[in-house]
């Protein structure tokens with residue numbers, strides 16, 4: 285099938301590439317000419333396992349193209365995806381200007397029936413606004429070309445995006461048009477082989493499904509972080525509690541890891557945007573507000589543990605940080621807990637020496653050259669003469685360090701384990717003081 289994707293960010297690029305992989309002819313449109321050129325050369329601007337070779341192969345085999353030509357893009361697609369950003373507005377609601385600008389472009393150039401698909405995470409009611417924007421442009425040129433608008437949110441996880449896209453657990457399609465649903469069923473047929481993963485519903489329910497999924501996941505994390513804070517105060521170990529509750533299949537083991545707070549481009553933004561949507565609809569979403577407050581507090585937890593250990597005297601200390609990305613397998617530092625930690629350490633007059641397998645370039649881009657940030661090439665290099673080691677991201681490479689070496693390199697042997705990677709007893713036996721999240725028994 286002929287597919288056009290507007291926006292070559294995370295969602296657009298991964299979706300477009302996976303659709304090309306299944307044999308469709310995909311054209312990706314972006315306003316950023318530099319990015320389009322890089323993509324044509326096979327240079328993928330984001331770190332996502334498996335993506336770059338797939339982009340290169342599909343491009344070489346002629347199924348995946350990149351362009352800045354919006355009119356040509358619209359002319360190409362029987363199905364036109366909108367996968368541009370929806371950054372938060374000043375008040376936390378999603379800013380739809382890019383989505384609506386693409387909708388107007390589609391209205392300007394569409395010349396035969398096409399299905400316009402909203403892939404971006406957009407507030408409830410956006411499908412109607414997109415329909416209105418396309419229709420307005422069509423009316424302006426006195427055209428009667430028919431079209432449908434479908435809401436088809438994505439559920440990709442950064443770091444696993446290609447895998448999630450090729451093997452989705454569900455494909456949510458919101459539409460009331462039988463013709464559009466049939467076209468999407470055909471498009472998604474290769475992803476849908478062993479059993480039907482397509483859940484068809486109305487547009488508004490599809491839009492809310494996306495927010496509800498992210499809000500539920502964020503709630504699980506904030507809930508666990510709250511339990512961790514209670515565990516710490518009552519002398520319990522949240523890691524044992526986690527296993528104890530996860531065994532109940534109604535709760536499950538997934539996504540109940542306490543830590544230094546959730547980050548990334550989705551949860552913080554989507555929880556806020558959903559609360560805004562609720563507020564605008566006259567409902568005070570108190571649970572969502574609490575999820576956000578707990579997370580915000582949690583992001584400061586590592587700093588507070590450090591500050592407590594050093595009696596509030598952090599000035600002049602060097603703190604080794606393992607992990608800068610908001611989670612493993614990505615170079616993304618948007619809303620990462622490492623940022624809160626580093627910024628608070630700098631405010632307190634401490635220096636940071638950090639190692640991350642992928643995000644050093646991003647850290648350099650965000651913070652530039654500064655005396656109190658040193659980015660190193662190898663994990664143990666960060667420790668040389670440092671006063672503490674803090675684990676912020678659970679990259680596999682940090683899972684079983686040589687604690688004897690860690691101890692010999694640190695000038696004060698202490699680990700702040702923001703992802704509960706280590707057994708407190710093992711660390712303490714190696715002569716290193718240990719702080720985890722919610723591990724009251726080890727304090």
Ligand code: UGA
Pocket residue numbers: 405438439440441442443498501505538539540541542543544545546547548549550551610611
């Ligand atoms: C999230 C959702 O998981 C995807 O389903 C969704 O499609 C995506 O947002 C989106 O809306 O585009 P992502 O932001 O890539 O995906 O990352 P997650 O793996 O969900 O992790 C988010 C944060 O939660 C990370 O900072 C992670 O460290 C934290 N987390 C996750 C925990 O603290 N504990 C856990 O048990 C799990």
